[in-house]
Amino acid sequence: MRPIGIVAALLLSLSLAACSDDDPAVQPPSTSSTTAAPSTTATTAATTSSSVVPVPADQAIWPVPGTAARFADPVAAVRSFAKDYLGMTAPVVGAYRAGEPRAGEVEVRRKAGPGPVTVVSVRELKPGAWSVVAAASDNLRLESPDALQTVSSPLRISGRSTAFEAEIGVGIRADGQRAGQFLAETHTMGGANGEMGPFATTLEYGTPRREAGAVLLFVMSAEDGSLQEATVVRVRFG
Numbered sequence: 659m660r661p662i663g664i665v666a667a668l669l670l671s672l673s674l675a676a677c678s679d680d681d682p683a684v685q686p687p688s689t690s691s692t693t694a695a696p697s698t699t700a701t702t703a704a705t706t707s708s709s710v711v712p713v714p715a716d717q718a719i720w721p722v723p724g725t726a727a728r729f730a731d732p733v734a735a736v737r738s739f740a741k742d743y744l745g746m747t748a749p750v751v752g753a754y755r756a757g758e759p760r761a762g763e764v765e766v767r768r769k770a771g772p773g774p775v776t777v778v779s780v781r782e783l784k785p786g787a788w789s790v791v792a793a794a795s796d797n798l799r800l801e802s803p804d805a806l807q808t809v810s811s812p813l814r815i816s817g818r819s820t821a822f823e824a825e826i827g828v829g830i831r832a833d834g835q836r837a838g839q840f841l842a843e844t845h846t847m848g849g850a851n852g853e854m855g856p857f858a859t860t861l862e863y864g865t866p867r868r869e870a871g872a873v874l875l876f877v878m879s880a881e882d883g884s885l886q887e888a889t890v891v892r893v894r895f896g
Contacts, residue, residue: 717781717806717892718789719743719872722833732780732788736764739778739790744876745837745885754780768879774887791892798826798875798889799854808896809873811842811865816858819848821877828859832871832895837885840874841866870894 720739721727729735732754740749752765760782765775779792792805801817803809809830819826829843841863849855876888 717791718783719792719890719892720790723870724833728786729788730786732762732782733764735780735788735790736766736778739793740766740776742836743790744776744793744888744890747882747884768884768886774877776887776889793888793890795875795877795887795889797821797854797887798877800873800875800889800891803873803891803893805891806894808894810896812860812862813873814858814860815873816856817848817875818854819857819875820850820852820854821848822851822880824848824850824855825877826857827874827876827878828857828861829874829876830861830863830871830893831874832866833868835871841871866895868895 720735720743721729727738729738733751737749737751740746740751746766746768748769750767750770752767754762754764756762762780764778764780766778767773767775774795774797776793776795778790779794780788781791783789797820799818800815802815803813813830815828815830824847825845826848827843827845829840831840835841842861844859844861846857846859847855848857871893873891873893874888875890877886878884879886
């Protein structure tokens with residue numbers, strides 16, 4: 659089993675994509691929970707436990723902090739993350755594997771059978787409320803920026819990767835943005851066909867109207883164009 663902290667040292671130049679004014683990530687944060695929960699949201703509350711490990715609220719990548727979405731089951735949280743945040747069309751979600759108290763990981767594949775694995779780290783940030791705090795693929799290793807680092811534009815992103823024909827996607831996403839939405843996105847080249855190689859690129863983006871978001875490294879399937887694997891690291895905006 660991989661260590662739960664596998665993602666602490668991981669994560670994500672041709673075209674950039676700026677956010678639009680009607681994107682939820684560029685709207686002022688709401689003081690009330692108005693965002694509808696995904697259809698897979700589990701709403702059954704669990705009993706309070708004194709063993710819940712306190713974690714900063716802004717470490718949660720999914721569901722979006724401050725919304726009404728809630729998952730009483732870690733596997734349900736990961737399934738929603740894989741579909742609604744990463745954009746996997748029909749993810750195969752493994753069993754929950756416990757690590758620290760009230761924390762663990764779940765493996766996700768794009769489809770059944772052999773292939774790249776994305777390991778999703780989950781934590782019960784509040785009693786009965788499981789959240790995704792990170793995700794990592796061994797093929798997409800982020801070296802800069804670090805998890806929970808405060809970042810600003812232009813943002814240099816570097817690491818090591820391997821992918822078919824060496825191409826990987828690199829993006830930065832604000833809270834409220836879902837699959838396919840980015841503050842900025844590009845593609846760059848790393849290693850290929852199982853051989854890890856370095857990559858580096860710079861993203862420029864407008865001023866986010868959210869306090870935090872995530873850096874993503876990802877590979878799209880050559881078979882059907884869906885997301886195949888990803889590394890996701892939480893960052894703050896400075």
